[in-house]
Amino acid sequence: MAGYTTIGELIESLKEQENLDAPVIYQYYLAEHFDTSEEVFSKVASEFESLIPCSDAYGTISDATRRLT
Numbered sequence: 117m118a119g120y121t122t123i124g125e126l127i128e129s130l131k132e133q134e135n136l137d138a139p140v141i142y143q144y145y146l147a148e149h150f151d152t153s154e155e156v157f158s159k160v161a162s163e164f165e166s167l168i169p170c171s172d173a174y175g176t177i178s179d180a181t182r183r184l185t
Contacts, residue, residue: 120161141177143168 121129126144130136145168147157 118158118162119165120158121166143173 130140147154150157
């Protein structure tokens with residue numbers, strides 16, 4: 117295991133969802149977004165375990181979900 121998620125692994129994970137027409141909120145970054153090599157970016161992705169660091173996205177979405185319910 118590389119310590120990060122690849123595009124192929126993400127696609128396979130999404131395909132396993134019961135309802136492929138369900139809405140989703142997503143954000144992703146690739147090495148090209150930071151003008152760096154895949155080699156360097158794989159180290160960054162491993163360090164963060166493919167999760168966006170220092171993000172309160174879950175809390176923000178959760179708050180909006182409660183507000184709109």
